[in-house]
Amino acid sequence: MDPPGRRPTILVVEDDPDLRLVHSEILSHEGYTVLAASDGVEALELVEDEDPPAMVLLDLRMPRMNGWDLAKRLRLRPGWRDIPIVVVAAHYRIADEAAAIGARAWLHKPVSIDLLLRVVGQIYAERTHGGSS
16 A cells, blocks of 8 residues: 555656656656656666556657567566556557557657646556555
């Protein structure tokens, strides 16, 4: 259970350093704890000894390890199978690609602050008040 007054951890995986910083700062400002990685390899290293986050914001096209491969690897880890993934990408097939990895939602870049917070907030609320715990 999350400590009172503190929102959960969100893993942000984005190879664009400016977007990674902006998304991380927005979420941090809203009270979320943020882990940020530039690609799938860094994300796996970052969460090696961590409890699963409440959610993953995931770009798909990244160097070294892309989002598809990272999603597959995360789903194999104990406790990660049901962690919601939100794909954040700029290509035209984003809906199909997000569905293919079992993402809970997708956001087309550039993402407005309001939309990002609304989607993250909805998924968090569903997880804590209605869905799986």
